[in-house]
Amino acid sequence: MLLGVDTLSVSIGGAMPLEGIRFDIRKGEIVGIVGESGSGKSLTALAITGLLPLIGGRVSAGSISFEGTDLTKLSPRERRAYNGRRIGFITQNPMTALDPLQRIGEQVDVVSRLHLGLPPHAARARTVELFRQMRIAAPEAIAEAYPHQLSGGMKQRVVIAMALAGEPDLIVADEPTTALDVTVQAQIIHLLAEEVRNRHIALMMITHDMSIVAQLCDRVAVLYAGRVAEVSDVRALFAHPAHPYTRALIDCIPRPDMARGALTGIPGAVPAVADYPSGCRFHPRCPRATDLCRTQVPALVTDGRDSHACHHSLRDTHG
Amino acid sequence: MADPLITLDGVTRRFDMPRRFGQPALSMLAVDGVSVRIARGEVVGVVGESGCGKSTLARLVLRLIEPSAGTVTFDGTDLTDLSADKMRLARRRMSMVFQDPYSSLDPRYTLEDVLSEPFRAQGLKVPPGRIDELLTAVGLSNRLAHAYPHQLSGGQRQRVGIARALALSPEFMVLDEPTASLDVSIQAQIIDLLLRLAGERSLTYLFISHDLGLVSYFCDRILVMYFGRIVEVLPGPKAVPRHPYTRALMDSSFVPDPAARRTLVPITGEPPSVHTPPPGCAFAARCIRASDSCRTTRPPLAETPDGAAVACHHPIA
Numbered sequence: 220m221l222l223g224v225d226t227l228s229v230s231i232g233g234a235m236p237l238e239g240i241r242f243d244i245r246k247g248e249i250v251g252i253v254g255e256s257g258s259g260k261s262l263t264a265l266a267i268t269g270l271l272p273l274i275g276g277r278v279s280a281g282s283i284s285f286e287g288t289d290l291t292k293l294s295p296r297e298r299r300a301y302n303g304r305r306i307g308f309i310t311q312n313p314m315t316a317l318d319p320l321q322r323i324g325e326q327v328d329v330v331s332r333l334h335l336g337l338p339p340h341a342a343r344a345r346t347v348e349l350f351r352q353m354r355i356a357a358p359e360a361i362a363e364a365y366p367h368q369l370s371g372g373m374k375q376r377v378v379i380a381m382a383l384a385g386e387p388d389l390i391v392a393d394e395p396t397t398a399l400d401v402t403v404q405a406q407i408i409h410l411l412a413e414e415v416r417n418r419h420i421a422l423m424m425i426t427h428d429m430s431i432v433a434q435l436c437d438r439v440a441v442l443y444a445g446r447v448a449e450v451s452d453v454r455a456l457f458a459h460p461a462h463p464y465t466r467a468l469i470d471c472i473p474r475p476d477m478a479r480g481a482l483t484g485i486p487g488a489v490p491a492v493a494d495y496p497s498g499c500r501f502h503p504r505c506p507r508a509t510d511l512c513r514t515q516v517p518a519l520v521t522d523g524r525d526s527h528a529c530h531h532s533l534r535d536t537h538g
Numbered sequence: 539m540a541d542p543l544i545t546l547d548g549v550t551r552r553f554d555m556p557r558r559f560g561q562p563a564l565s566m567l568a569v570d571g572v573s574v575r576i577a578r579g580e581v582v583g584v585v586g587e588s589g590c591g592k593s594t595l596a597r598l599v600l601r602l603i604e605p606s607a608g609t610v611t612f613d614g615t616d617l618t619d620l621s622a623d624k625m626r627l628a629r630r631r632m633s634m635v636f637q638d639p640y641s642s643l644d645p646r647y648t649l650e651d652v653l654s655e656p657f658r659a660q661g662l663k664v665p666p667g668r669i670d671e672l673l674t675a676v677g678l679s680n681r682l683a684h685a686y687p688h689q690l691s692g693g694q695r696q697r698v699g700i701a702r703a704l705a706l707s708p709e710f711m712v713l714d715e716p717t718a719s720l721d722v723s724i725q726a727q728i729i730d731l732l733l734r735l736a737g738e739r740s741l742t743y744l745f746i747s748h749d750l751g752l753v754s755y756f757c758d759r760i761l762v763m764y765f766g767r768i769v770e771v772l773p774g775p776k777a778v779p780r781h782p783y784t785r786a787l788m789d790s791s792f793v794p795d796p797a798a799r800r801t802l803v804p805i806t807g808e809p810p811s812v813h814t815p816p817p818g819c820a821f822a823a824r825c826i827r828a829s830d831s832c833r834t835t836r837p838p839l840a841e842t843p844d845g846a847a848v849a850c851h852h853p854i855a
């Protein structure tokens with residue numbers, strides 16, 4: 220196991236926006252983290268990359284083990300040795316990840332100089348090679364350009380090259396293609412998947428797009444209102460989801476073969492942290508909710524690497 | 539089409555580019571010779587990549603900006619030579635829902651103010667009970683009439699945008715990516731609402747999106763735009779595309795089914811520079827089927843009797 224997140228809770232001020240998160244990632248795996256806006260995907264990423272202090276948050280319970288080391292127990296200095304080198308991070312808004320005043324090549328060079336100890340020449344050669352792998356035409360010239368001279372899709376590829384430069388074992392990508400055209404999105408997802416397979420590393424892919432999950436991921440963790448709804452193998456998840464929330468998310472994807480009117484969405488919206496409901500947090504929006512759901516928090520039931528938290532699991536009726 | 543509600547004929551819009559010192563003035567064609575007819579009650583989709591001219595086309599149809607050439611006819615009246623007064627009257631019959639529910643609502647106005655605005659702009663009184671009616675129509679509680687936009691979620695704001703567009707009971711609405719910034723769960727709610735409204739009020743929609751899957755679900759007919767031009771018209775949501783660009787768009791769309799995984803063959807490259815538009819087909823440089831004629835001669839949009847049309851020298855059979 221490369222990464223094990225166990226009963227992780229995150230506090231910000233007096234609130235606990237994330238509670239009891241549990242899933243793991245093995246080498247070579249692509250794990251999707253899905254859920255609507257506000258379900259806790261980015262906070263999970265910030266906890267794993269040790270960046271919670273930047274937003275005034277902290278891990279208040281649980282552990283994050285990376286190859287057996289509990290990252291939450293490390294000093295800030297020890298923690299920093301992991302970022303960039305062992306764990307590469309592609310943030311939700313990659314357009315802000317590049318310094319507008321510095322040439323692109325220099326910004327990528329610095330990662331392999333810092334983390335791999337390469338001399339300047341070798342670092343640049345590596346940057347150009349990474350750009351080439353990212354299918355950036357004229358990589359030497361692009362390295363000399365400034366961010367504003369590049370299109371959104373090109374910048375995105377540079378940011379991914381940067382995340383790969385330190386040869387990380389785990390890439391955490393927070394919605395890396397949301398702002399891009401489908402054609403560019405397809406190119407970038409393709410490149411990321413290739414990189415994971417070729418180097419046998421792991422990818423934690425945060426997205427709210429279930430089609431990306433279907434095409435890319437091996438496993439999926441579904442979050443809702445700061446808790447795990449379900450963790451499962453991707454095929455099982457689409458064929459027989461256990462949690463009604465997972466079912467509802469899948470049914471939100473428009474398909475050409477769908478009858479008009481079949482696409483209705485999930486009533487209501489994800490609650491804010493201050494309004495998290497009692498019992499199962501999904502109960503106000505759930506078609507299967509009973510009194511039990513309104514009062515009792517469903518336990519996260521584990522079966523091997525899979526788990527789900529629902530009093531009326533859809534799998535129970537499947538037998 | 540016997541009696542179209544909207545007819546675009548050779549609609550073109552040129553923008554002047556900021557002039558650089560010592561260089562000649564440059565301009566670019568954002569929309570280039572678009573001709574389309576839209577029937578009453580039809581839901582027509584427009585898809586294409588960012589920058590291909592979708593929003594510009596939307597603004598031209600409502601005459602929010604002036605065309606550089608071509609005409610827009612609405613219910614038999616040429617909008618492009620209406621006086622300001624007559625145009626204001628024509629505006630009662632058409633409206634627009636904007637892409638971004640965050641910037642399209644003024645933070646200083648309550649929902650009641652926002653929904654009264656279209657009446658005020660027309661010099662009309664708000665009919666009694668109309669605000670409640672509009673809020674109810676889009677599934678919002680009338681208790682929200684005195685709320686401000688910052689108190690609403692993205693999905694709720696987009697409902698307000700739709701309520702505002704419905705205020706004057708228009709016949710025709712342009713929807714410019716109305717769900718692009720929303721969660722799929724909220725997107726589905728909004729699409730469901732728009733479909734119901736279309737049925738109840740026999741509305742005609744021009745629906746802009748970059749999501750081919752969504753457009754196929756929502757629309758009767760689909761226009762595919764590339765580099766300012768219509769390159770293909772799909773007469774129905776299940777019509778098989780013949781333009782290599784439309785195929786590439788489809789191949790780039792993920793299928794929401796892990797059992798139907800396929801090796802993605804993403805198209806490479808990007809659209810040509812607006813400064814140096816190629817003489818032939820704008821897609822030629824990215825197209826695997828391109829021949830010499832594609833690079834030199836622009837293919838016309840050739841219609842077939844079933845209502846399909848494709849602008850390609852080598853369409854897929």
Ligand SMILES: Nc1ncnc2c1ncn2[C@@H]1O[C@H](COP(=O)(O)OP(=O)(O)OP(=O)(O)O)[C@@H](O)[C@H]1O
Nearest residue numbers: 231236255256257258259260261262263274491492
């Ligand atoms: N800095 C913060 N202070 C207080 N609450 C926060 C902060 N950041 C996030 N939250 C809250 O924590 C919850 C989870 O937020 P998070 O950003 O992880 O959601 P997300 O799943 O990434 O959503 P999105 O899809 O919109 O990016 C939300 O209710 C959010 O309002």
Ligand SMILES: Nc1ncnc2c1ncn2[C@@H]1O[C@H](COP(=O)(O)OP(=O)(O)OP(=O)(O)O)[C@@H](O)[C@H]1O
Nearest residue numbers: 553554568587588589590591592593594595748812
């Ligand atoms: N007011 C303007 N002045 C100059 N150029 C403009 C103006 N409005 C649009 N353009 C240019 O016209 C082209 C088409 O823009 P438009 O906004 O119509 O694209 P779009 O298809 O709606 O893209 P998106 O999917 O990103 O919304 C772009 O190259 C854009 O930069």
Ligand SMILES: [Mg+2]
Nearest residue numbers: 260261262311
């Ligand atoms: Mg996020």
Ligand SMILES: [Mg+2]
Nearest residue numbers: 592593594714
């Ligand atoms: Mg637009």
